Amino acid sequence: MAPTAPPSSPSGTDLPRTLAASRGEVSVRDLYKSFTLNRAALAVLRGLNLSVAGGESLAIVGPSGCGKTTLLRVLAGLETPDRGSVLIDGRPVVGVGTERAIIYQEPRLLPWANVLANVAFGLEVRGTPRARARERARHYLRLVGLEAFETALPRQLSGGMAQRVGIARALTVQPEILLLDEPLAALDAMTKLTVQEELARIWAEEKVTMILVTHDLEEAIYLADRVLVLSRETELPPRLLDVPLPRPRDRNAPEFVALRRDLMRSFGLH
Amino acid sequence: MAFQGLEISVTPVARPDGPPPPLSGANLRRGLEASARLATRYGLLLGFLGVWQVASTAGWLNPSVFPPLDRIVTTLAEGILSGALLDDIAISLQRAGIAFAASVAVGVPLGLAMGQMPVVERALDPILQLFRQTSALALYPVFILLLGLGETSKVFVIFWASLFPILLATIGGVKQVDGKLLEMARSFGAGRLTLFGRVILPAAVPAIFVGLRLSGTTALLLLIAAEMIGANKGLGFQVMNAQFNFRTDLMFAAIFLLAFIGLALNAALVAAQARFCRWSEPR
Numbered sequence: 001m002a003p004t005a006p007p008s009s010p011s012g013t014d015l016p017r018t019l020a021a022s023r024g025e026v027s028v029r030d031l032y033k034s035f036t037l038n039r040a041a042l043a044v045l046r047g048l049n050l051s052v053a054g055g056e057s058l059a060i061v062g063p064s065g066c067g068k069t070t071l072l073r074v075l076a077g078l079e080t081p082d083r084g085s086v087l088i089d090g091r092p093v094v095g096v097g098t099e100r101a102i103i104y105q106e107p108r109l110l111p112w113a114n115v116l117a118n119v120a121f122g123l124e125v126r127g128t129p130r131a132r133a134r135e136r137a138r139h140y141l142r143l144v145g146l147e148a149f150e151t152a153l154p155r156q157l158s159g160g161m162a163q164r165v166g167i168a169r170a171l172t173v174q175p176e177i178l179l180l181d182e183p184l185a186a187l188d189a190m191t192k193l194t195v196q197e198e199l200a201r202i203w204a205e206e207k208v209t210m211i212l213v214t215h216d217l218e219e220a221i222y223l224a225d226r227v228l229v230l231s232r233e234t235e236l237p238p239r240l241l242d243v244p245l246p247r248p249r250d251r252n253a254p255e256f257v258a259l260r261r262d263l264m265r266s267f268g269l270h
Numbered sequence: 271m272a273f274q275g276l277e278i279s280v281t282p283v284a285r286p287d288g289p290p291p292p293l294s295g296a297n298l299r300r301g302l303e304a305s306a307r308l309a310t311r312y313g314l315l316l317g318f319l320g321v322w323q324v325a326s327t328a329g330w331l332n333p334s335v336f337p338p339l340d341r342i343v344t345t346l347a348e349g350i351l352s353g354a355l356l357d358d359i360a361i362s363l364q365r366a367g368i369a370f371a372a373s374v375a376v377g378v379p380l381g382l383a384m385g386q387m388p389v390v391e392r393a394l395d396p397i398l399q400l401f402r403q404t405s406a407l408a409l410y411p412v413f414i415l416l417l418g419l420g421e422t423s424k425v426f427v428i429f430w431a432s433l434f435p436i437l438l439a440t441i442g443g444v445k446q447v448d449g450k451l452l453e454m455a456r457s458f459g460a461g462r463l464t465l466f467g468r469v470i471l472p473a474a475v476p477a478i479f480v481g482l483r484l485s486g487t488t489a490l491l492l493l494i495a496a497e498m499i500g501a502n503k504g505l506g507f508q509v510m511n512a513q514f515n516f517r518t519d520l521m522f523a524a525i526f527l528l529a530f531i532g533l534a535l536n537a538a539l540v541a542a543q544a545r546f547c548r549w550s551e552p553r
Binding site: 077113 | 455458459460468469472548550
């Protein structure tokens with residue numbers, strides 16, 4: 001374990017999580033954001049309100065163009081909203097912050113740096129001495145099972161391995177909030193399942209708030225405590241769906257299947 | 271049934287009259303393949319030199335224009351051992367070296383700045399394009415008027431011509447940095463300086479190496495031209511001077527020396543490129 005890792009607590013129960021989770025709280029108030037597309041204003045976020053408890057796992061789903069990635073980028077501080085505000089632990093978000101880390105759809109690794117240097121990058125950028133940063137990077141590399149690939153270059157990795165390096169890089173800065181932008185969308189089906197399981201385990205171990213944008217409904221139900229459903233049509237307001245399933249989750253449990261069916265129906269799919 | 275067919279084809283068949291496993295034959299074949307590769311790579315070059323030698327000694331070519339290779343090599347060795355050619359080599363290397371180093375010292379930092387600051391690039395681009403399209407040799411008389419007929423004008427004209435390849439390659443290298451990597455670094459809180467040192471500069475290194483090689487070639491090209499026009503020392507001068515004096519063996523000796531210098535410079539840069547840009551090589 002890294003020296004700064006939180007003390008271990010019995011995992012699987014809900015009580016310690018909610019107690020430990022005074023940090024990493026996200027509150028979105030009356031958020032508006034529109035883009036100009038072909039000279040027409042396209043309102044993707046229309047007065048969104050949302051509260052995410054510290055340590056919660058929230059998935060955001062919806063058709064493309066519904067604003068789910070925009071919402072994530074606003075939370076990350078990479079986009080400024082037109083109106084409204086985002087509060088993290090009660091403080092308004094201005095730009096990027098050290099309490100948040102992003103995992104992108106592409107691994108976005110530095111191609112000239114080896115795996116260890118890539119994982120340590122976030123810490124080194126923030127001024128952590130190299131030796132300390134790399135030591136902590138090693139810890140998280142072990143957590144994603146890539147300790148044997150420290151000296152490999154990104155081009156030598158498979159897609160799933162590269163994405164794991166990106167995950168380790170985000171974890172190494174020990175954020176309160178992990179923002180994931182369709183992180184598994186580019187992976188093959190088998191790898192995707194494996195990394196989903198890893199994400200579920202890491203989330204339980206690290207006790208971070210996790211906000212996951214995905215277009216994979218099963219992934220949303222597998223990983224999230226709640227699912228935020230956004231839609232493109234102005235008439236339909238955003239909906240929140242609870243996922244009251246025990247962890248670790250079984251994709252074939254009748255309750256799981258029923259939830260997935262409900263979610264699919266809400267998109268008019270069968 | 272389908273599997274049965276497969277099994278039959280896989281089962282080893284006894285070949286009583288087959289040859290024994292060719293153990294030494296494999297080595298022989300590898301050796302032959304290696305020499306075949308060498309032959310395809312250098313065969314044409316060796317053939318060319320061989321034809322030159324034979325044609326010159328047999329009198330098919332005028333030996334006073336194309337002296338046999340052995341005479342050129344002897345002249346070259348004598349010139350180097352007596353030190354007569356060493357002076358020319360030294361002065362040529364000095365001119366090209368100073369000019370090349372100056373073009374790198376100016377071109378790389380300027381290119382890094384211009385690539386990052388669109389305003390600076392917009393302001394400087396038209397004048398750079400004009401300068402670049404004006405032949406450096408056409409400007410040589412101007413440089414001579416400004417700087418005199420001495421070393422300065424020669425070094426300056428070489429510097430001038432080799433500046434543009436490295437400058438433009440560096441600008442290109444900076445501008446093609448992946449915006450997603452920059453965003454990733456910014457999201458971790460990287461400031462301008464960190465962004466430059468940890469992302470922009472390393473990403474531009476392969477393009478900078480391409481620029482270095484282009485500039486190196488340009489520097490040697492301009493060196494010869496400048497020495498032919500107004501010098502009394504240097505390899506370019508020797509080529510011209512030897513031709514005036516019908517010393518074609520000396521002329522070719524100087525030409526070969528120049529070719530060797532060019533090859534050596536290129537080989538050094540390729541080696542450095544392989545060392546620093548392993549990550550960007552095609553798989």
